[in-house]
Amino acid sequence: MTEQMVDERAAGEPAGRRGRRGIVVVTCAVLLTALLLGHRAVPNVQGLGSLVDSVTPLLGLGVPLLGLAALLRRSRRALLAVLLPALVWAGLFGRAWLPPAAGADGTAVRVASQNLRAGNPDPAATVGALAGDAPDLIGLQEVDDDQRVAPALAGRYPHRTSVSTVALWSRWPIREAHGVDTGLGWDRALRAVVAAPPGDLTVYVVHLGSARAGHTATRDETVTALARTVRADPAERLVVLGDLNTATTDRAFTPLTRLLGDAQAEAGQGFGFTWPAQVPLTRPDHVLYRGLTPTTAGVVHTPDTDHRAVTAGFRW
Template sequence: MRGGRPWDAWLVGGAVGVAGLLALHSAVPNGAGRLGSLLETFLPWLGVAVPLLGCLAVLKRSVAGLLACLVPVAVWLWMFGGLWLSSPPESYDLTVVQHNVADDNADPAGTARALRSTRAGLVAVQELTPARRPVFEDVLGASHPHRAVHGTVGLWSAWPLSDVRPVDIRPAGFPESWQRGLRVTVSAPGGEIAVYVVHLPSVRLGPTGFASAARDESAALLGARIADDPADRLLVVGDLNGTVQDRGLGPLTSRLGAPPSGFAFSWPAALPVTRIDQVLGRGVEVTEVSALEATGSDHRPVLGRILLR
């Protein structure tokens, strides 16, 4: 034990295993239990295993184990170093704040004021109940006089809106009352831009695994709609109940660009470990997404900066 050699195989194997899961996450099967999607939801957190392995290697005096830890470090930096280290450009044309405000929010007025204080030109919300809608209209009305609401999603804008349409992203079997999609055209200072505000179905982790079938179906429906949209500039903002790495959202995210910097973990609000609230674009560049302070919701708001092309 003093030389550490009995631990070498275990530590080297653990380090290589972590690197393999990071680099080859798409090879993890997504059949029963959707384990692949579950892994991809928390993929950056695999990096936590590296310092643990490194400390164990030091304790066991395993030089081979310590050197092996460099492999997952290199893979993690290759995959996520840009999000962690890169600085977004200082210039941008408009900002949008995205927030699932929670239908059980005990302080909707405080939440609305927090969103207004960001001075974003666009404010997109989900889980907006009929009882709380007047509160948001009252707080945001002066700064964002233009609004569009459909079902439980809404958009407040500093600029005029037109061509307001509902977007049906209901999975099979969901009732007609389930309305979580909206498309509008925003007459922004740099030109018109189509904006989708959406809220995909929730996912659950239980004894049978990661239940995301309804969300995946809804993402595919939205992806098809995006593919057919003729708009040159397009934004999708909303609670997607998934990360951009999650293959279940592939039919949607493969058609859109994600920000190149910032983790911006948004859920759960008390101790966020993943970003399921997204700002994605086509024909525009989402230069940065950052998470804001918690409100009365179980999500944190995220602020996206947009560069028009």
């Protein structure tokens, strides 16, 4: 169809119809903008609010779809409307894609965290891939059997401690360690003090309660319990490694963000999604901190597990 024919067709279109052209796209753009800005106002009934919070970064995918629809409708008004959610999304999440301001210079300690997956057929291969990045400390969750992990770590990490299904492997001596109650009825978290060369570092390795569709109460309670424990901890320098079963955009995460910094947000690039491992759509795995300066943060795709690993570097 030639440009002249398009113009003639548009000119022959009734004025009322031309006025309504693109109205569906405009409406969708306004609704998308409202959801981006007000996702935490969605009632958290049966975990709905938490779910919407967690997928909010992915709502940006709606922008190019609406832009394409506006082009197909040949509507300038619709195209202008699509700019609104685009600008809001960029304001909310665009910073995550900027190069981090911090550099690796001066990094004193490198940490990593990995959910191994219960029933992992080859956990040694999983942690072996992670150890290849040479972190100083490795926190593990869903550890079925430490002895299956030991062949890949024991030589480089002579110090270890574990509680139930969480474990910490360290290049440096561990001064003390004990289980941490997060309200599950059994300890699925530990606290250890590591004698790092620059000074003592308190490390939590944590696997919080699971969140399921329609049921987030247990997860929410464990987040609150962990926040209460961290708030009362007198340690000057502290890191939390683990699968917290919640995204940073989730309102349930707020008790922790009030107390701790997020290494990925401060020293990483991108959202750092970790789950599911093949096509990550959210980030339940975290490295949180206080009393340190993050220098690096990233994600490592390891084999035989359903979570990607998270890493971070810090200087004193």
